[in-house]
Amino acid sequence: MGMAALSRGSSPPHGANPNTPESLASSPRSTAMPFNPWDPYVPYSSEDVAAFLADGLDPVVLQRVRLERDRQAAYTADLFLYHRGQRRRMVWQFVAVSAASGQVRIEFPTPFVAAGTGALNRLGEALVAVIAQVERNPSLAGQGIVAADLAVPSDVPVLAGAGENRVAPGFAWNELYIHSAKRYRFAAERVAGMRVLDLGCGSGYGSRILAQAAAHVAAADADPEPLTWGRETYPHARIARIRIPYITREQGLPFPNQAFDAVVCFEVVEHVPVEQMEAWFAEIARVLHPDGHVVLSTPNKHIYIHHPDPHHVALMTLEDFRSLLESRFEHVQVHGQVRSRSLAATWGEFEIVPTATGGDKIFVAACRGWRGHTRPIAVPPPTVWPTEQPAHGSSIPGWWPRVWQRLRRGESAPAVAVGLPEPLVPEGFGLHTGPAAEPCGGLVACGDGWEAAAERLGDGAPFLLFAPADAPAERFREHVEARMNASAHLLDPAPDCPWIAAFGWRSQSIPHPRRRVLMATHLRALDLFGGGETQLFETLIALRDEGVQADVSLSLRLDPSAYELIHVFSLFNAEKAPRLEATNRPVAVSTILWDYQEMRHAAAVARAVFSQESQAEVLAALDAWREGRLAVNGLSPAACAEPAELRGAQRSVLEQAHILLPNGEREAEMVRRAFGAGHAPVRVVPNAVDAERILAAEPRAFVERFGLSDFVLCAARLEPNKNQLMLLWALRDLALPLVLAGKETDPEYAALCRRWAGPRVHLLGELPPDLLASAYRAARVHALPSWSETPGLANLEAAAAGCALVVGNRGTEQEYLDGHAHVCDPGDWRSIRAAVLAAWDDQDSARREARRAHVLDRFTWRAAARETAAAYAEILQPPSVRFAAPDWERADSWQPPILDHLRSGRGSLHLYAGPITRSTPERAYALAAGLLEREGASPEDCPDMEIVDVVPQHPRIVVLLTGGPLDDALRARHGMRCVQAAGRPAAA
Numbered sequence: 001m002g003m004a005a006l007s008r009g010s011s012p013p014h015g016a017n018p019n020t021p022e023s024l025a026s027s028p029r030s031t032a033m034p035f036n037p038w039d040p041y042v043p044y045s046s047e048d049v050a051a052f053l054a055d056g057l058d059p060v061v062l063q064r065v066r067l068e069r070d071r072q073a074a075y076t077a078d079l080f081l082y083h084r085g086q087r088r089r090m091v092w093q094f095v096a097v098s099a100a101s102g103q104v105r106i107e108f109p110t111p112f113v114a115a116g117t118g119a120l121n122r123l124g125e126a127l128v129a130v131i132a133q134v135e136r137n138p139s140l141a142g143q144g145i146v147a148a149d150l151a152v153p154s155d156v157p158v159l160a161g162a163g164e165n166r167v168a169p170g171f172a173w174n175e176l177y178i179h180s181a182k183r184y185r186f187a188a189e190r191v192a193g194m195r196v197l198d199l200g201c202g203s204g205y206g207s208r209i210l211a212q213a214a215a216h217v218a219a220a221d222a223d224p225e226p227l228t229w230g231r232e233t234y235p236h237a238r239i240a241r242i243r244i245p246y247i248t249r250e251q252g253l254p255f256p257n258q259a260f261d262a263v264v265c266f267e268v269v270e271h272v273p274v275e276q277m278e279a280w281f282a283e284i285a286r287v288l289h290p291d292g293h294v295v296l297s298t299p300n301k302h303i304y305i306h307h308p309d310p311h312h313v314a315l316m317t318l319e320d321f322r323s324l325l326e327s328r329f330e331h332v333q334v335h336g337q338v339r340s341r342s343l344a345a346t347w348g349e350f351e352i353v354p355t356a357t358g359g360d361k362i363f364v365a366a367c368r369g370w371r372g373h374t375r376p377i378a379v380p381p382p383t384v385w386p387t388e389q390p391a392h393g394s395s396i397p398g399w400w401p402r403v404w405q406r407l408r409r410g411e412s413a414p415a416v417a418v419g420l421p422e423p424l425v426p427e428g429f430g431l432h433t434g435p436a437a438e439p440c441g442g443l444v445a446c447g448d449g450w451e452a453a454a455e456r457l458g459d460g461a462p463f464l465l466f467a468p469a470d471a472p473a474e475r476f477r478e479h480v481e482a483r484m485n486a487s488a489h490l491l492d493p494a495p496d497c498p499w500i501a502a503f504g505w506r507s508q509s510i511p512h513p514r515r516r517v518l519m520a521t522h523l524r525a526l527d528l529f530g531g532g533e534t535q536l537f538e539t540l541i542a543l544r545d546e547g548v549q550a551d552v553s554l555s556l557r558l559d560p561s562a563y564e565l566i567h568v569f570s571l572f573n574a575e576k577a578p579r580l581e582a583t584n585r586p587v588a589v590s591t592i593l594w595d596y597q598e599m600r601h602a603a604a605v606a607r608a609v610f611s612q613e614s615q616a617e618v619l620a621a622l623d624a625w626r627e628g629r630l631a632v633n634g635l636s637p638a639a640c641a642e643p644a645e646l647r648g649a650q651r652s653v654l655e656q657a658h659i660l661l662p663n664g665e666r667e668a669e670m671v672r673r674a675f676g677a678g679h680a681p682v683r684v685v686p687n688a689v690d691a692e693r694i695l696a697a698e699p700r701a702f703v704e705r706f707g708l709s710d711f712v713l714c715a716a717r718l719e720p721n722k723n724q725l726m727l728l729w730a731l732r733d734l735a736l737p738l739v740l741a742g743k744e745t746d747p748e749y750a751a752l753c754r755r756w757a758g759p760r761v762h763l764l765g766e767l768p769p770d771l772l773a774s775a776y777r778a779a780r781v782h783a784l785p786s787w788s789e790t791p792g793l794a795n796l797e798a799a800a801a802g803c804a805l806v807v808g809n810r811g812t813e814q815e816y817l818d819g820h821a822h823v824c825d826p827g828d829w830r831s832i833r834a835a836v837l838a839a840w841d842d843q844d845s846a847r848r849e850a851r852r853a854h855v856l857d858r859f860t861w862r863a864a865a866r867e868t869a870a871a872y873a874e875i876l877q878p879p880s881v882r883f884a885a886p887d888w889e890r891a892d893s894w895q896p897p898i899l900d901h902l903r904s905g906r907g908s909l910h911l912y913a914g915p916i917t918r919s920t921p922e923r924a925y926a927l928a929a930g931l932l933e934r935e936g937a938s939p940e941d942c943p944d945m946e947i948v949d950v951v952p953q954h955p956r957i958v959v960l961l962t963g964g965p966l967d968d969a970l971r972a973r974h975g976m977r978c979v980q981a982a983g984r985p986a987a988a
Contacts, residue, residue, distance in 0.1 A: 036109045037347050038076075038094035041181045043169070043208040043234060046114035052083060052090055057119045059085045061156050065130045065148045066170055070096065070346065077127055078170040082156050088232050091170040092123075093177075094347075097131065104128055126150075145173070166226050168203035175340065179350045180266070183337065183364055184209040186352050187264045187295045190366060194261035197253075197287065200268035204230020204241065210264060211236045218255070220244045247272075249279040255287045263288055265296040270312050274379040277314070281328045281377070285370040294329065294367040297337070301383075302398060303361055303496060308385045318356055320380035321363050327378040330369025333748050336360030338524065339496055348645070355719075355746045358398035359494070359527035396420060396446045396466060397497050399526035404431075404444055405769045406537040407462035407503055415442030415461070418450045446499070454483050459507040466499040473558055477502055487513070489540065492553040494523045500557070514547035515872060518563040520580075522572040523554050528745070530717060531793045532592045535663075535687060535864075536569045542865035548872070560585060565872060568656075574649035580656040586875040588868075589657040590685070591671055592790070593650070596721070598810070599787035600640035602827060603720030603749075605630065610725050610752045618729070618756075626828050642674075651675055658875040661685045661868065663790040664812035683871045686816065688864040689796040690769075691856050697773035697801070705771065708762065711737035712836060713779035713803070715772060715794040716786070718744045718763075723785045723808070723826045724753055730833040732758050736840065741767050741775055776801035781839045784808070785826045791816040799855040802848050804839035806832070816859065820851040882958045884981060885912040885951065885966035888919040888927060893962045898931055900982035901945060910957075914949040917965055921947045 053060065064080035079092040096107040106124045113120070130148045134140045149159075161171055167180045184206040192213040201207045203226045207219035219241045221227050227241045245251050263284050272280045284294065301315035316324065318334065325332045336356035340349050356363050408415075417431045431444060439458030443450060446466045457463065463484060467476045473490055480488045480502045487510045491501040519540060525533050540550045550567070551558055556576055560566055560583040568576070570592040580587055609621040609630075624630040654660075654671075657680040662668040668682050703709045712731065716722040724740055731738050743766040744750040750763075757763065767775060776782065782798030782805055789795065789811035796816070799805055805821035807813035814823060822842070824835035882901070886894035894911070901909040913924030924947045929939050939945075951966070959974045960981040961967045971978050 036094075036096075036107060038096075038109045039111070040185065041178060041347060042093060042109045042111050043181075043205040044090065044111050045212070046111045049090070049111050049114040052081075052086070052088075053115050053119060055085060057115075057122055059083055061152050062123065062126050062150055063089075063152050063156060064150065064159055064170075065127060067097075067131065067134065067146045067148070068174055069144045070174070075131070076174060079123060079127070080159060080170055082152070084153070084155060088235065091233060093169050094174070095127065097127065104131075160225070161229065166202045166223075168226075168229065169205055174346045175349065178346055179337070179362070180206065181209065182350055182352060183266050183297055183362070184264075186335075186364060187262075187266075188213045190293060190295060191262045191264065194293075195259065197255070197260045197263045199263055199265040199284070200271075201230065201241075202226045204234040204239075206264075206266070207239050207241075208234040208236055211238045214238065214262075216240070218242055218260070220253070222246050247280045247283050248276055252279075252283045253287055257286055258289045258292075259287045260292060261289050262293040262295065265294070267297060267299065269296055270298045270314050270316065270383075272314060274314050274382050277324070277379050278372075278377045281372055285328075285372055288370070290370070292368065295365070296367070297362050297364040299362055300358070300360060302358065303339075305383070305385070306498060313383050314380055315383045316363075316380045318358050318360075318363055321365065323378040324380060325365055325367055327375050328370065328372045329367040330371050332365060332367050335364040335366070337362035337364055339494060354748070357524070357527045357745075359524060361496075396499065397493055397526070399529060400444065400464065400466075400501075402529040402533075403491070403501075403503070403526065403537070404442075404462070404464050406534070406541075407464060407505075408442065408769075413439055413441030413458060413461070415444070416440055416453055417444045418453050419446035419448075419466075420444065451483055454506075457484070457506045461506045462503070463506060464501060464503045466501050469493075469498050469500045469557070471500065473500060474562075476500065480504070485509070487544070487549055489549065490551040490553075490558060492551070492555055492558045493526065495555040495557070510544045510547060510549050512547050513549050515549070515565075515869075516563045517543075517548055517550040517565055517567055517872065518558060518560055519550050519552050519567045519569060520556065520560075520573060520576055521552065521554060521569040523575075525554060525569070531687070531790075532570055532590075534793055535590065535592075538688065538690060538861045539865055539868055542861040543869060545862065546865050546869040548865075548869060565658075565876065567868075567872075568653060571650035571653045574652050577652040577656055580653075586658045587656045588659050588661055588871055588875060589653060589680075590661045590663075591654075591667060592663070593667060593671055593674070594788040594790065594811070595642065595670055595674060596788065597637060597641045599721050601637045602723075602787055604640070606720060606723075606725055607748070607752065610729075610756060622729070622829055626830075647674065654680075659683060659871050661871055663687045664815050666812045666815055667790050681874070683867065683874070685864055685867045685871065686859055687791060687793060687796065688859045688861040689793065689800050689855060691800055691860055693769060693773050694776060694797055694800045697770065697777050699774055699778035701771060702774035702778045706739075706762070706764065708737060708739060709778045710780045711739050711762075711778070712781045712783050712840070713739045713741065713775055713798070714783050715741045715767075715775065715798070716784055716792070717742045718750045718753060719746045720749055721787050723787060725749070725756065726826060726829050726832055727783055727785055727836075728753060728757055728761050730829040731760075731836060732756070734833075734837075736760065736836070737762065739764060739775065739779070741765070741772060773797070773801070776803060779803050780843075781806060781836060783832075783836050783839070785824050785832045785835075786811060787826050789813055795821070796855050796859050799851050802852055804842040804848070805851070806835045806839050817851075818854065820847075820854050881908045881910060881952075882960055883910045883912070883952060884960040884962050885917055885964045885970065886962040886981075887964045888913060888917060888924050890963070893964055894924070894927065895931060897960045897962060897981045898928055898945070899935070902932070902935060902937060902942070908944040908946070910946050910948050910952070912949070912951055912966070913947050914951075916951070921949050 061082045061084060062079060063082050066078040067075045070076045075097040077095040077097055079095060082089045092112050094109050098105045108120060134146050140146050167176055169177055188210050191210060193215050196210055196214040196217045198207045198210055198217055198219045201219035201221050204219055207217050211217045217239045219230060219239050222244055224243055227243055231241050244253055298316055298321055301317045304315055322334050334356045335352050335354055337350055337352045337360055339361045352364055415431050417433050440453060440456045440461060441458060442461045443453050443457055443463040450465055465480060477488050477490055484504060485507045486504045488502045488504040519536055521536055543550055556579050560579060565586040566580060567588045569590045605625060609618055612618045612621060621630060654675055660680050660682045662671060662684055663686060665684060668684060714724055714727060718724055728738060738761045741764045776798050782803040784792050784795055784807060786792060786808045787810055791811060791813040795805055795807055795813060807821045807823055808826040809823050810826060813821060822835040822839045825831040884897045888894050897909060911924060913919040913921045932938055959970045959978040961978055962981045
């Protein structure tokens with residue numbers, strides 16, 4: 001297998017590891033793994049591999065090796081194999097190559113292990129030979145992707161590929177392939193045993209994934225090249241590959257009526273001209289069984305509009321896509337395929353989540369129930385490409401109005417939007433796109449041209465300014481602060497956002513800035529913008545009075561080393577853990593954690609129960625659930641436990657913490673149960689309420705807008721955890737108006753709510769903060785019978801507004817409200833009903849004022865900021881605990897730290913003795929006590945010295961290196977916090 005040519009590949013995708021490991025050109029060691037995390041994305045089975053190599057490896061030619069730098073291994077390799085007898089090929093993907101101690105480790109995905117040890121070793125030798133040549137060539141060794149074409153016999157066809165603009169294994173980046181393969185796996189789970197049309201099948205690997213579950217797959221495409229590639233590379237007895245014409249009004253598909261039970265169509269609809277869409281959908285309906293399923297996807301216009309592609313003639317926003325599908329089908333559920341989270345493992349990226357948001361990269365829809373003949377089609381506008389890059393204000397992220405809402409503080413003068421097209425400025429936000437008034441009550445601006453409007457900005461007015469992401473962040477801040485005469489906070493969004501933001505209030509500076517803090521949160525935080533994000537922004541604002549200037553980062557494009565400490569909000573930040581460790585800065589973590597096992601089980605049960613046809617069936621099922629007699633397809637609570645992978649990712653964040661800041665004692669206990677004790681000190685920082693906004697509100701604004709007063713209010717996202725279905729069922733036959741005010745994050749759940757909502761139920765969607773404050777003042781009762789809350793900001797806001805409260809009994813609500821709420825069981829509609837009726841009658845003014853005072857005296861953002869600032873001060877103090885894990889068999893290892901502690905008296909000393917160091921606490925105690933006695937002391941004289949049998953996990957310690965067996969592990973974990981124990985020679 002000689003080397004014919006080496007070609008330089010394209011640049012790696014974002015997040016690929018650019019580092020070359022030390023010496024990969026050694027003897028290979030093939031490893032057969034019983035399971036490999038790449039396995040689910042390999043479109044071959046072990047039987048396919050065995051059949052391909054039935055005659056051994058001799059008729060098989062290794063034609064190309066493609067190497068891609070990987071996040072976890074040194075490389076993943078794709079091996080292009082051609083069988084000269086069968087005249088077909090295989091592309092073996094995701095062969096992981098790593099190096100350790102001068103040895104190369106090669107791990108094949110499980111299906112390829114069927115080739116046998118001999119074949120794997122021969123392929124491994126060829127692979128290592130290619131890597132050796134790459135690493136000897138400086139122009140190639142630094143490349144993210146390198147393809148090596150090997151010398152092959154003349155009868156081996158040239159690798160022509162799968163056609164233009166097609167995703168094909170071995171040609172696409174790992175990220176791009178995983179992105180696509182996860183959509184096909186999503187579809188495969190829904191088409192088991194069906195006749196499936198894969199419309200626009202491309203290179204055919206996806207049809208191969210579908211065929212593993214479906215009864216038959218028609219892989220159809222208008223381009224002959226990918227069909228040929230698929231036929232040669234991904235054959236299967238249940239796949240027929242068919243060339244089809246482009247669908248127009250005049251020509252359709254070459255299939256009879258109702259030929260298929262399901263149509264799968266990924267990344268095609270955006271290629272259909274809008275004037276042809278009605279005919280395109282009608283033709284799909286013609287070949288589909290009346291009860292058939294359609295699974296299709298399209299890229300998010302807000303993201304892909306900045307990557308011009310002349311084939312994308314109908315890019316769609318989430319609203320465009322949903323409107324189009326709902327005009328064609330009775331039942332539509334739009335899922336979201338999330339953007340890259342820069343996870344350590346590429347195979348873990350691009351998950352498909354149940355509810356799409358405007359920030360997702362791809363929208364994936366599951367549809368059924370054709371109704372196109374009864375409604376006009378809602379086509380999207382044709383794609384119009386921007387003429388400049390980076391994009392103008394049309395690319396401003398969709399979450400900006402939620403941030404803007406948090407900055408406003410009841411300004412009366414109108415605010416102005418600069419650089420934003422008028423359609424992107426929502427109603428009800430007090431913003432206009434005309435000339436700025438004087439004084440101007442606020443400013444949102446995208447790009448240049450905001451300085452003139454800034455001159456007319458009134459003192460104290462908020463500003464939110466966006467600059468291109470490649471602008472130097474600190475220079476941008478300095479410019480804003482100089483023009484605004486104010487302290488500005490930076491906001492660094494998700495990695496693929498082309499903007500960075502600065503916000504603050506005109507002429508308002510932090511009086512005596514003492515500290516700079518970086519607040520880091522998860523990549524989807526601003527798209528979701530729930531209680532955790534409210535906590536972040538309100539804490540940031542209140543910390544200004546404590547002399548703290550905080551910035552916000554989702555992607556850590558802001559340099560963490562420029563700050564005194566990092567404050568991480570939520571444990572869903574695993575991709576940031578390596579950066580956090582590398583910065584060597586103290587880390588505070590607001591855990592925002594709950595064990596959602598019960599809630600997941602309850603959500604699945606509730607969907608099944610409320611999908612019943614009649615009220616009698618629902619009632620019977622609810623009673624059976626309450627009595628423990630209900631089974632849903634064998635679903636058990638244990639099946640809904642947090643996945644081990646998720647817990648592992650959360651633990652990686654927890655291990656960086658110098659202090660944990662849960663919102664309550666119950667949440668702290670939840671952390672201890674999930675991860676064990678000893679990670680870091682804990683300081684409870686209660687959640688809080690924006691008292692000024694609530695107390696300044698009047699009911700009139702809400703009453704005039706909606707004509708409602710004296711009602712039961714539930715202010716929360718419409719989702720299973722908030723339990724609105726049980727609430728509206730509990731009140732279904734009562735004469736109590738019920739108002740549901742919240743964003744619909746789960747369309748299927750929202751549809752069930754609408755189905756069972758009676759005439760006195762009002763679904764209003766998400767309300768701006770000022771209007772929501774007015775709703776609290778207009779309501780009589782606030783009911784939030786959630787499965788988990790810590791404690792629910794809406795509960796605190798409603799209490800401050802004077803509402804009687806109904807809360808669930810699973811979260812921290814009772815810990816916070818201490819008898820000031822009516823408590824219910826979220827799984828029992830009768831309990832919810834009784835609590836709401838009791839709250840409706842609870843109109844005693846003294847109780848109302850006591851409830852209000854309880855919240856306002858204890859749960860303000862100012863108080864939360866004081867606790868947070870105290871936590872910052874605590875972790876910025878020099879560590880007071882020193883830890884060592886000596887070798888208790890060697891006096892020169894265990895004696896020096898004890899003697900140094902005895903003479904210096906610095907802080908506390910913890911000495912580990914346990915199985916890892918082949919000792920016991922009893923033996924270590926005896927040795928230490930003997931030494932102390934020889935030095936004229938006793939254990940009683942040293943209460944601050946302890947023998948421990950647990951290695952501390954939290955990083956707020958100084959580690960003494962003693963030459964013990966744990967030194968290397970401690971050095972890797974604690975880095976610069978490690979010092980040589982006194983009396984020990986420095987490590988070579």
